[in-house]
Amino acid sequence: MPKDPTRKKVTISDVAREAGVAQMTVSRVVNGGNYVSASVQKRVREAIEKLGYQPNEAARILKGQKARIIGLIVPTLADTFFSTCANAVQEVATRYGYMTLIQTSSSRTEVETTEIDMMVSRNVAGLILIPMEQKASGRLAEVQASGVPIVTLDRVVKGLNANEVLVENALGAEEAVRHLIWHGHKQIACLGYDTELLSIHERIQGYTNAMREAGLQPQIWKVDSSKSIPAILQRKLEGAQGPTALFTLNNVTTIQTLHALQTMGIKLPKDLALAGFDDLELASLLTVPITVVRQSAHELGRTGAKLLFDMIRSGVSPKEMPKTRLILPTELVIRNSCGCKGTVEDPLAKSH
Amino acid sequence: MPKDPTRKKVTISDVAREAGVAQMTVSRVVNGGNYVSASVQKRVREAIEKLGYQPNEAARILKGQKARIIGLIVPTLADTFFSTCANAVQEVATRYGYMTLIQTSSSRTEVETTEIDMMVSRNVAGLILIPMEQKASGRLAEVQASGVPIVTLDRVVKGLNANEVLVENALGAEEAVRHLIWHGHKQIACLGYDTELLSIHERIQGYTNAMREAGLQPQIWKVDSSKSIPAILQRKLEGAQGPTALFTLNNVTTIQTLHALQTMGIKLPKDLALAGFDDLELASLLTVPITVVRQSAHELGRTGAKLLFDMIRSGVSPKEMPKTRLILPTELVIRNSCGCKGTVEDPLAKSH
DNA sequence: TTGAAAGCGCTAACAC
DNA sequence: GTGTTAGCGCTTTCAA
Numbered sequence: 180m181p182k183d184p185t186r187k188k189v190t191i192s193d194v195a196r197e198a199g200v201a202q203m204t205v206s207r208v209v210n211g212g213n214y215v216s217a218s219v220q221k222r223v224r225e226a227i228e229k230l231g232y233q234p235n236e237a238a239r240i241l242k243g244q245k246a247r248i249i250g251l252i253v254p255t256l257a258d259t260f261f262s263t264c265a266n267a268v269q270e271v272a273t274r275y276g277y278m279t280l281i282q283t284s285s286s287r288t289e290v291e292t293t294e295i296d297m298m299v300s301r302n303v304a305g306l307i308l309i310p311m312e313q314k315a316s317g318r319l320a321e322v323q324a325s326g327v328p329i330v331t332l333d334r335v336v337k338g339l340n341a342n343e344v345l346v347e348n349a350l351g352a353e354e355a356v357r358h359l360i361w362h363g364h365k366q367i368a369c370l371g372y373d374t375e376l377l378s379i380h381e382r383i384q385g386y387t388n389a390m391r392e393a394g395l396q397p398q399i400w401k402v403d404s405s406k407s408i409p410a411i412l413q414r415k416l417e418g419a420q421g422p423t424a425l426f427t428l429n430n431v432t433t434i435q436t437l438h439a440l441q442t443m444g445i446k447l448p449k450d451l452a453l454a455g456f457d458d459l460e461l462a463s464l465l466t467v468p469i470t471v472v473r474q475s476a477h478e479l480g481r482t483g484a485k486l487l488f489d490m491i492r493s494g495v496s497p498k499e500m501p502k503t504r505l506i507l508p509t510e511l512v513i514r515n516s517c518g519c520k521g522t523v524e525d526p527l528a529k530s531h
Numbered sequence: 532m533p534k535d536p537t538r539k540k541v542t543i544s545d546v547a548r549e550a551g552v553a554q555m556t557v558s559r560v561v562n563g564g565n566y567v568s569a570s571v572q573k574r575v576r577e578a579i580e581k582l583g584y585q586p587n588e589a590a591r592i593l594k595g596q597k598a599r600i601i602g603l604i605v606p607t608l609a610d611t612f613f614s615t616c617a618n619a620v621q622e623v624a625t626r627y628g629y630m631t632l633i634q635t636s637s638s639r640t641e642v643e644t645t646e647i648d649m650m651v652s653r654n655v656a657g658l659i660l661i662p663m664e665q666k667a668s669g670r671l672a673e674v675q676a677s678g679v680p681i682v683t684l685d686r687v688v689k690g691l692n693a694n695e696v697l698v699e700n701a702l703g704a705e706e707a708v709r710h711l712i713w714h715g716h717k718q719i720a721c722l723g724y725d726t727e728l729l730s731i732h733e734r735i736q737g738y739t740n741a742m743r744e745a746g747l748q749p750q751i752w753k754v755d756s757s758k759s760i761p762a763i764l765q766r767k768l769e770g771a772q773g774p775t776a777l778f779t780l781n782n783v784t785t786i787q788t789l790h791a792l793q794t795m796g797i798k799l800p801k802d803l804a805l806a807g808f809d810d811l812e813l814a815s816l817l818t819v820p821i822t823v824v825r826q827s828a829h830e831l832g833r834t835g836a837k838l839l840f841d842m843i844r845s846g847v848s849p850k851e852m853p854k855t856r857l858i859l860p861t862e863l864v865i866r867n868s869c870g871c872k873g874t875v876e877d878p879l880a881k882s883h
Numbered sequence: 884t885t886g887a888a889a890g891c892g893c894t895a896a897c898a899c
Numbered sequence: 900g901t902g903t904t905a906g907c908g909c910t911t912t913c914a915a
Binding site (some may be wrong): 540542543544554555558559562586587589590591592593594595596 | 891892893894897
């Protein structure tokens with residue numbers, strides 16, 4: 180491979196020579212300029228400008244500094260919710276002058292652990308993740324103990340002193356289910372998978388609360404993956420005994436349900452009323468526009484990232500920092516699958 | 532900030548001591564083991580295993596090596612097409628033992644240039660991007676000259692010797708428009724924005740080819756952004772003179788069109804036939820399932836990433852490498868918005 | 884307030 | 900085949 184004769188890197192010593200000072204002085208100026216006289220600072224800054232000096236990050240890291248990079252781990256980028264979230268995190272990071280190392284855990288704890296290790300070994304300044312790990316059994320606690328700020332999104336890791344940004348899952352679900360009850364439904368089933376995740380668990384809680392409050396019997400259908408949804412619907416909706424309404428616990432479940440109902444020839448909301456957690460991009464254009472609990476992935480990512488940079492900026496070690504838990508609101512978007520009439524997004528439909 | 536007493540990093544010299552050899556020998560073993568006797572190699576590997584040694588990437592980079600990181604720049608992660616693509620790239624990178632630095636250019640060339648610089652200054656092993664830059668006026672050419680392998684996805688940068696993975700845009704569009712013509716339409720308009728992008732340009736080309744071939748007059752509606760779509764549709768579809776069919780140039784255009792048509796009370800396919808480029812996740816569940824040209828974002832990302840790692844592995848300098856251009860196929864998915872009857876995804880509908 | 888020296892962990896170049 | 904030396908660019912001491 181031929182050496183390329185492009186402009187060679189300008190180093191701190193080039194700047195020092197240009198400004199007629201020691202490297203150390205340049206370093207001080209670059210890092211905030213404490214203990215450097217105004218006149219020298221000015222000279223150094225001019226030299227930096229003139230030479231186009233950019234600090235070499237590898238050298239800083241080698242000396243034990245943190246990289247100007249944050250790590251982000253999401254289950255997958257192929258899901259709109261997570262990718263929107265990642266987009267927001269990345270935007271905030273850029274605004275703070277950081278780059279973003281993004282990895283996907285494929286919803287697997289071992290993968291997540293490996294990725295955390297890789298990121299830490301690259302001295303990321305902070306870690307933001309939608310965790311698979313439920314309890315701080317593994318690497319995460321160690322990592323935090325070693326001084327890396329951590330923010331979890333959408334879920335929590337028990338026993339970890341990380342900051343958390345969550346969503347009003349229970350309240351959001353409660354509101355949706357109450358709306359179905361208001362429509363007169365007595366038999367409302369609740370369908371979903373990944374029920375051990377905090378977010379899903381809380382939604383089930385909200386569903387249960389609303390049902391109990393109305394004196395109704397909760398009916399929870401847990402499946403082990405989205406693939407099992409057509410089968411369970413087939414089975415449960417066969418007889419005349421089936422529920423008259425359904426609450427789906429996330430967007431994938433809603434979509435799978437929609438496909439299954441279409442195949443089975445079940446019409447919304449006549450044969451079955453439906454409300455789901457998570458908005459769908461095209462929800463209002465569907466054959467029957469779907470009533471949903473909307474949560475903002477963008478807000479989740481943005482808030483989480485800002486929280487992380489607060490921690491990074493403060494420089495306080497994670498253990499000494501009080502734990503922050505932010506909970507973002509949800510919004511019930513009433514369309515037609517619940518039984519409401521009227522134009523899509525018609526404000527009148529909300530009148531109760 | 533307190534020093535943490537967790538297991539301190541094990542370095543190459545720890546391994547050397549443990550194995551009773553020089554650091555250099557350990558380095559050789561780690562980097563492939565050339566010129567090291569089998570017995571010594573074995574001893575060194577055992578020491579590495581025993582101590583859990585992980586090479587320090589910052590130190591390697593400082594010595595001028597490439598990072599085991601690739602850079603990926605997409606316009607945004609908030610668009611399913613790009614995020615699916617990013618997901619695929621990241622998966623491939625993981626399989627090759629690399630991490631992925633993802634940035635979004637927000638469709639702005641200046642941002643893209645800055646991000647390229649930041650990535651290069653971190654010694655990424657390669658760069659994969661959906662470029663905004665149309666001509667290799669800027670940084671990209673320099674970067675390539677300096678020996679960083681580059682792959683562009685979905686678009687090309689003129690004058691750059693990068694490898695490219697593209698989509699059969701023209702043929703795909705042609706096929707869709709021919710299908711509309713087959714339905715008997717004579718007045719078919721073509722709607723979209725970002726028309727200077729290669730992908731969109733090629734789709735327009737395909738549209739034009741199909742129209743000319745049938746002796747029909749092309750009618751191209753270019754708007755400057757997706758926001759202008761409702762307005763132009765309002766204007767153009769008002770009189771009785773309007774077209775009887777519409778071909779939309781990307782998924783955002785299709786979605787905006789759908790919303791606008793709904794507002795205007797225009798029914799598909801009775802009042803207007805529609806076919807679009809790019810599949811929509813829920814296309815088959817819409818009031819009228821949409822006929823689309825499907826392209827695989829996953830395949831685009833996967834293929835591009837593999838191509839990049841071929842380049843990285845080969846170690847040949849980019850200029851000496853023959854330019855590769857891969858073109859992925861598209862698929863016409865016939866649903867109902869074009870005027871075809873029958874169940875959604877019904878194979879019979881394709882019978883011509 | 885400024886500077887000199889040492890060394891972070893690694894590998895290229897050159898001994899032996 | 901294996902070891903020694905030097906130094907990548909920066910910041911942490913410590914001295915002035």
